[in-house]
Amino acid sequence: MGKPAQIVDANRLKSFCIQVFEKLGVAPSDAQIASDVLVSADLRGVDSHGVARLSRYYVKYLKQGMVPARFETQIVHETPTTAVMDGGAGLGLVVAHRAMELAIAKARKHYVGFVAVRNSTHYGMAGYYAMMALKHDMIGISSTNAKAIVLPTLGRDPMLGTNPISIAVPAGQERPFVLDMATSIVPQGKLEVYERLGKPIPLGWATDEKGQLTTDTSRALKNVIERRGGGLLPLGGLGEEMGGHKGYGLAVAVDIFSGMLSGAAYLALTDPVDKTGRPLPSNLGHFFGAFRVDGFRPLSEFKAGMDDLIRRLRDSSKMKGASRIYIHGEKEFETAEQRRRKGIPLNPKVVLDLQNIAKELRLPAPF
Amino acid sequence: MGKPAQIVDANRLKSFCIQVFEKLGVAPSDAQIASDVLVSADLRGVDSHGVARLSRYYVKYLKQGMVPARFETQIVHETPTTAVMDGGAGLGLVVAHRAMELAIAKARKHYVGFVAVRNSTHYGMAGYYAMMALKHDMIGISSTNAKAIVLPTLGRDPMLGTNPISIAVPAGQERPFVLDMATSIVPQGKLEVYERLGKPIPLGWATDEKGQLTTDTSRALKNVIERRGGGLLPLGGLGEEMGGHKGYGLAVAVDIFSGMLSGAAYLALTDPVDKTGRPLPSNLGHFFGAFRVDGFRPLSEFKAGMDDLIRRLRDSSKMKGASRIYIHGEKEFETAEQRRRKGIPLNPKVVLDLQNIAKELRLPAPF
Numbered sequence: 001m002g003k004p005a006q007i008v009d010a011n012r013l014k015s016f017c018i019q020v021f022e023k024l025g026v027a028p029s030d031a032q033i034a035s036d037v038l039v040s041a042d043l044r045g046v047d048s049h050g051v052a053r054l055s056r057y058y059v060k061y062l063k064q065g066m067v068p069a070r071f072e073t074q075i076v077h078e079t080p081t082t083a084v085m086d087g088g089a090g091l092g093l094v095v096a097h098r099a100m101e102l103a104i105a106k107a108r109k110h111y112v113g114f115v116a117v118r119n120s121t122h123y124g125m126a127g128y129y130a131m132m133a134l135k136h137d138m139i140g141i142s143s144t145n146a147k148a149i150v151l152p153t154l155g156r157d158p159m160l161g162t163n164p165i166s167i168a169v170p171a172g173q174e175r176p177f178v179l180d181m182a183t184s185i186v187p188q189g190k191l192e193v194y195e196r197l198g199k200p201i202p203l204g205w206a207t208d209e210k211g212q213l214t215t216d217t218s219r220a221l222k223n224v225i226e227r228r229g230g231g232l233l234p235l236g237g238l239g240e241e242m243g244g245h246k247g248y249g250l251a252v253a254v255d256i257f258s259g260m261l262s263g264a265a266y267l268a269l270t271d272p273v274d275k276t277g278r279p280l281p282s283n284l285g286h287f288f289g290a291f292r293v294d295g296f297r298p299l300s301e302f303k304a305g306m307d308d309l310i311r312r313l314r315d316s317s318k319m320k321g322a323s324r325i326y327i328h329g330e331k332e333f334e335t336a337e338q339r340r341r342k343g344i345p346l347n348p349k350v351v352l353d354l355q356n357i358a359k360e361l362r363l364p365a366p367f
Numbered sequence: 368m369g370k371p372a373q374i375v376d377a378n379r380l381k382s383f384c385i386q387v388f389e390k391l392g393v394a395p396s397d398a399q400i401a402s403d404v405l406v407s408a409d410l411r412g413v414d415s416h417g418v419a420r421l422s423r424y425y426v427k428y429l430k431q432g433m434v435p436a437r438f439e440t441q442i443v444h445e446t447p448t449t450a451v452m453d454g455g456a457g458l459g460l461v462v463a464h465r466a467m468e469l470a471i472a473k474a475r476k477h478y479v480g481f482v483a484v485r486n487s488t489h490y491g492m493a494g495y496y497a498m499m500a501l502k503h504d505m506i507g508i509s510s511t512n513a514k515a516i517v518l519p520t521l522g523r524d525p526m527l528g529t530n531p532i533s534i535a536v537p538a539g540q541e542r543p544f545v546l547d548m549a550t551s552i553v554p555q556g557k558l559e560v561y562e563r564l565g566k567p568i569p570l571g572w573a574t575d576e577k578g579q580l581t582t583d584t585s586r587a588l589k590n591v592i593e594r595r596g597g598g599l600l601p602l603g604g605l606g607e608e609m610g611g612h613k614g615y616g617l618a619v620a621v622d623i624f625s626g627m628l629s630g631a632a633y634l635a636l637t638d639p640v641d642k643t644g645r646p647l648p649s650n651l652g653h654f655f656g657a658f659r660v661d662g663f664r665p666l667s668e669f670k671a672g673m674d675d676l677i678r679r680l681r682d683s684s685k686m687k688g689a690s691r692i693y694i695h696g697e698k699e700f701e702t703a704e705q706r707r708r709k710g711i712p713l714n715p716k717v718v719l720d721l722q723n724i725a726k727e728l729r730l731p732a733p734f
C-alpha cells in the first residue's frame with residue numbers, strides 16, 4: 001500500500017502548525033488554539049480532521065484571503081444564558097473555541113449556556129469543543145453546518161452538510177463519554193481514505209449523479225467535491241426503510257441550531273462562490289452548549305452513575321466473534337494516549353504536504 | 368387483511384379516554400391531559416402510541432397499582448434554568464406534561480429551561496411535549512429512556528430503550544419542523560404492525576436470540592417483549608459499516624440526559640420486576656428543554672428563515688420516482704388535519720380492546 005507512515009512527535013507537529021499559522025499572519029494566541037485543535041484530532045485518530053487539512057483548508061483559505069489572518073469576533077446579541085457570535089469570517093477553529101468558552105462562562109453563572117455562531121468557517125473536529133466542558137464538570141455540546149454534500153430523503157441533490165453532533169459527558173473513574181458523529185453515514189474524509197486505498201466504498205454510503213447507489217469511490221467523491229448531483233446518504237441510508245429520514249432529520253436539526261438560530265448560511269447556501277468560481281467567506285454556523293451537571297444532580301452521584309453505566313455497557317454480553325463493546329470516545333482516548341507516547345503516524349502524502357508548506361513559507365523543514 | 372378500520376371522531380375518542388382514566392381514579396385535570404396526549408398521537412397517525420396502548424399500558428398499570436391514580440410530582444432540585452422532578456411513579460403522560468410546562472416557564476424568564484424527570488412511567492409520543500413549546504415561540508426538546516430492547520453495537524443483549532428524541536421548531540407560514548424519532552431503526556410498535564399484517568420484517572431491523580439478523584417478525588417481537596436475547600438494532604444497523612455505533616451513541620446520550628441527569632433508572636435497570644415477575648414502578652427518566660428563539664435572533668427573522676429553509680428542501684430535486692420531499696412533521700400535520708375532519712380510523716382489534724375496557728369499567732359503550 002505504498003510508503004509507510006512517518007511517526008511524528010505531537011509537540012513537534014503542533015509547533016510546526018503554530019509556525020505556519022503565525023507566518024500567515026495569525027495572532028500567536030490564535031495560532032496556538034488552531035494548532036491544538038488540529039493536532040488533537042491527529043492524536044485522537046481522527047486523522048481526516050487533523051493536519052491533513054492544514055494545506056487544503058486553512059493555509060489555502062488564509063492565502064486566498066477568504067479567511068483573514070486577523071479578525072474580530074463580535075457578540076451581536078446576548079442574554080444571561082444565550083448569545084449569538086459573529087465569527088468575523090475568521091478561522092473556525094479559533095471562533096469555535098471562543099464561542100464554547102463563552103457558553104461555559106454562561107453556564108458557570110447560570111447553570112446552562114448556549115452560543116450560536118454565524119459568519120464562521122470550517123471548525124475541524126466537533127468533539128474538541130464539546131470536550132472543553134469536561135474539565136468544568138459540565139456536559140458539552142457542539143455542532144456545525146457545512147458544505148452541502150448530503151442528500152435529503154428522496155432527494156437527488158445535496159442540500160445538507162455532514163452536520164456533526166458532539167456530546168461530551170464527564171464520568172468519574174472511567175473516561176468521559178464523547179459522542180462525535182456526522183449525521184451522514186460517513187463524512188467526506190472517509191471517502192478520501194477509501195480513495196487513497198483504491199478500495200470501492202460499501203453500497204449504501206453514497207449515490208451517483210443519477211441518484212443510484214454506487215460503490216465507485218472516485219465517482220462518489222468527485223460528485224461530492226464538485227457538487228455534480230448525487231452525494232452522501234444520511235444516517236439510516238437511502239429511503240425510509242432503514243431510517244434514512246432520521247439521519248436527514250438530525251442533519252436539518254443541526255442546521256436549524258447552527259445555521260438558523262445564528263443567522264448564518266444554511267442548506268446549500270453555505271460556502272458560496274463568486275461568478276468566477278472563487279470561494280467567498282463560507283458563512284458557516286455553529287452551535288455550542290454547556291450544562292453544569294450540578295444544576296441537576298450532585299456531581300459525585302452523577303459521576304458514580306456514569307461509571308456504572310459505562311461498565312454495564314462494557315460488560316454486557318457480546319455478539320459472536322466480538323471481543324469488546326466500546327463506549328463512545330473510548331477508542332479515541334486510547335489512541336491519544338498511545339500517540340502521545342509513541343508519536344503520530346502521518347500518511348506520506350500528508351508529510352509531503354507539510355514539507356511543501358514549509359518550503360513555500362520559508363520555514364525550517366518540519367521533520 | 369381482516370375487518371376494515373372503524374372511523375371514530377377524535378373528540379368522542381378523547382371523551383371516552385377521559386372517562387376511563389377518571390373511573391380508574393385519576394384526577395379530572397390529569398385525565399384530560401393524558402387523554403389529549405393519546406388522542407393527539409392517533410390524530411397525527413402515530414397509531415402505535417395512541418389509544419392502542421390504553422389497555423395494554425395505562426389501564427393495566429393503573430389496575431395493577433404499578434401506577435397510582437393519584438400521585439404527586441415533586442421538584443427535588445432546582446436552579447433558575449434547571450430542575451429535577453420526581454414523577455411520583457405517576458402517569459408518564461401527565462408527569463411529562465408538567466415537566467415540559469416547567470421547562471417553558473423557566474425559558475420564559477431565563478431564555479432557556481431544562482427539566483430532567485425521574486421516577487416516571489411510559490410517556491407516550493415524545494413529540495407531544497416538544498410541540499408544547501411551539502405556541503410560546505420556543506424550540507422544544509423531549510426525550511425519554513424506556514425498557515431495554517435495543518442492542519449496543521457488537522452486543523447480544525438489549526441494553527437500551529428505543530430512547531426517542533423529539534425537536535420541535537416554530538416556522539412562520541409553513542408548518543413547524545417536528546422531528547420525533549426513536550434512536551433504533553424502528554420502535555417496537557412497528558414490529559407489532561408487521562405482526563398484525565402477517566408480514567416478515569426487512570432484514571436489518573432486529574436480531575434473533577443468537578444475534579443473527581432475522582426477518583421472522585413473531586420471533587423478533589417475542590424476543591423483544593420477553594427479553595430473551597436479541598433485540599432491535601440502533602439507527603445505522605448492525606456493526607459499524609452503516610453507522611450503527613451512531614444510533615447506539617444517540618441512545619446512550621438520551622439515557623444520560625433522561626436517566627442519569629435525573630437520577631432515574633438507566634440501561635436495563637428500567638422497568639424492573641419483583642421476584643414473582645410482577646412489574647415494579649418502571650422509574651423511567653425523561654428530559655425536556657425549551658429555548659426562546661429571541662434569545663438568539665429576532666423572532667420574525669427566524670420564522671422567515673425557517674420558511675425559506677423548509678421551502679428550499681421541499682423544492683429541491685427529487686430522486687427518480689419520488690413525487691415529494693417531506694419535512695419532518697409534515698406528514699403528521701396533514702394526517703391530523705384530515706383525521707380531525709374525517710375521524711380517526713381505528714384497527715378492529717383496538718376497537719374491541721376499548722369496548723372491553725368499557726364493559727369492565729361499566730362505562731357506556733364508546734362507539
